[in-house]
Amino acid sequence: MEEQIYSFCPICGTHCALAVTVKDGKAVDVKGAGEMGFKVSTCSIRKGEGHILGVLNAPDRLKYPLKRKGARGEGKWERITWDEALDTIAKTIMDIREKYGPEYFTVLLGEPKGMEFHFAQRFGTAYGTPNVFTPGCYCGWQTGMASQMTFGPVFLWARPESKPKIIMIWGSNPAHVGGTMIGLTRNDIMHAVSEGCKLVIVDPRNIEIWPEKGMRASDADYWLKLRPNTDGILAMGMIKVIIEEELYHKQFVKEWCIGFDELREEMKNFTLDDVEKYSWIPKKQVIEVARLYATNVPGVIGWGNALENHGRSLQQCRAISILRALTANVKTPWGAYAELVPAHYGPPGKFIFGGAVKERAKEFPRTPDRAIGGFKLGLKSAFIPTQMLVKTLIEGKPYLPKAAWVILNNPLLTFPDSKETKRAFLKLDHIFVNEIFHTPMTEIADIVLPAAWMMEHDTCSFWPGWLGKIKSSPKVVEPPGEAWSDIKIVNELAKRCGYERYFWPTEEGGLDEFMSPSGYSWREFRDHVKCIESSFNYSPDTITPFPTPSGKVELYSSMAVDMGYTGVPTFKDLLDVFTDRFELTSEYPFVMTNYKSEVFFLSGYRNVKELLEKSPPPTAFMNTEAAEKLGLKDGDWIWIETLRGRIKHMLMTDPSVDPRVVNTEFGWGGTEEYKDCNINELTDYRPPYDPGMGTATLRGYPCKVYKVRRKR
DSSP, X not given: OEEEEEEEOOSSTTOOEEEEEEETTEEEEEEEOGGXXXXXXXOTTOHHHHHHHHHHTOTTOOOSOEEEOSSTTSOOEEEOOHHHHHHHHHHHHHHHHHHTOGGGEEEEEOSOSSSHXXXXXXXXXXXXXXXXXXXXXXXXXXXXXXXXXXXXXXXXXXXXXXXXXXXXXXXXXXXXXXXXXXXXXXXXXXXXXXXXXXXXXXXXXXXXEEGGGTEEGGGSSEEEOOOXXXXXXXXXXXXXXXXXXXXXXHHHHHHHEEOHHHHHHHGGGOOHHHHHHHHOOOHHHHHHHHHHHHTSSSEEEEEOGGGGSSTTHHHHHHHHHHHHHHTTOBSSTTSXXXXXXXXXXXXXXHHHXXXXXXXXXXXXXXXXXXXXXXXXHHHHTTOBOHHHHHHHHHHTOSOOOOEEEEESOOHHHHSSSHHHHHHHHTTOSEEEEEESSOOHHHHTOSEXXXXXXXXXXXXXXXXXXXXXXXXXEOOOSOOSTTOBOHHHHHHHHHHHTTOGGGSOSSTHHHHHHHHGGGTOOHHXXXXXXXXXXXXXXXXXXXXXXXXXXXXXXXXXXXXXHHTTSOSSOOHHHHHTTOOGGGOOOSSSOEEEEEEOOSSSOTTOOTTOHHHHTTSOSSEEEEOHHHHHHTTOOTTOXXXXXXXXXXXEEEEEEOTTSOTTEEEEETTOOSSSTTTTOOGGGSOOOSSOOOTTTOOOOOSOEEEEEEEOOOOO
């Protein structure tokens, strides 16, 4: 029997409409489904197809609950029942709660796919732990909070119909991740460029822009090959040019902005020579690009995750937000951005902290005095920075957690400083992991729970949040063996812990609650509606007040001050991330940065045959001449070494990239063949941290490079 089931691709942020062909219970084909009436912008390498068919049909999926036998890391397992697994976990964590307190149990979450993130956060509230760790310290919230502090809304959306005259792609790779974090898709960019829009790329790597036409960053009007982690410094240089040359929109700034005088005063504290020195962008280019952006309204800055990965990430995102403000590009009839109003569904905060768990949240608040490393802005956004668990376990302060439950996450690959992360996790008495494949994290777990993947269970999908839409992700095929969805696992464990009143008889009750503000039950939404789009809060005729405390654009942000930042970004603050550990030396003359694969999604699925066939091995990019001086050529395997460790990558050279940069590939290290290729062997969990978010630095480390010598 063969049937076609409609859904949405779970892999990148565009979430194209898909038709999945199922034959005799097995997914056999995936293709774009424009006939659904929703967006299809299928990537050039068909990333979704490889992931969906490869993961659903992978022979090495986890199928049954497992209990460790022998020492951690030996790889010896005993198959157990779900009853034994859940009863063991429930008894363990409830004993910890009674003996030590709820904060001694930690929940570690990764990139959301559907509702598992919300269910697990709600469990944390019911249990009373403040220690829920998420990748929010590295992804999504720096850009979102920068928008909120400046303009009021977390969500700003590029208006394609504004017909931008200039697009700046800043720290994003839209050709391979679907678009940028302001809704500008790869198709929008290609269309605008074909109509004569100016294009500026800010990225150390010569990224693809229009793969079908062979267009790369080097083909743009400007390619700014900045030093990794100096994006904020470059933005401050552009602000300086725009203010001092009076290129800003004078009427908008006068009537709709506060803090301009404080911002203008800060421009006196540095020179464009300083900007060139630290960012490596020639002063002439800084001036030209600032003028180009300021005099071509509407202009779009399509930013991405690379801006969010170091110890001053919030303020550098604020600086880029201020560029948008000075040019009157936000919520003005002539501007490039509007405020996005999310679709009408359950507010995430209410699901996590409200309703039935509201009193529980009051009884056990997530406050700095209870939490590990309680950074104000992180706690406001319901997360603790990941590396604070590592720091706490190593130092034993302020207390030593006893157990961790890991969902959607592989900390031994994705947390900074992998060696120290593993050393820290081995100090835990108990580790429980939900997973679809064995990973470095399951290797040290005590109990492993087999998780169903997307399309193997019903769920609502609304991530990434900046899309503002809610989609149905229906079950397409059965999960392998006895695998359960993460939301079922959380719901069933909650009941065994005595938290029935906070959860539901089945997980579908949670989906109904989440969908209830829309007026639909989960099944009505799944079967008949499928997707509810976001809308714009935007007037094409006039400027309306901004949802900030002042009702205006806040170049000087009182919210930033409340969260431990300066009111305006300062050049000195952005430089503070450059401690001695980031100084180039004769021994470590290169700067290590990283990029994400065009084929894989984050750190996952590198055991999937269909994806490995499309991907080269872990690859590092260097300048051709710089490599030749070291006696290296394309295809050589090289060691990349920092003060924290060394890893192997295959070398690819490019004469156009900066000769001081080595660009490594994130996500490898989880399989035996590439176990020495994890870039987080090179990073550091220690400060400096972003003062409100707690973000550690993932790029910019001094490194050296040398050839791997094969044993004869």
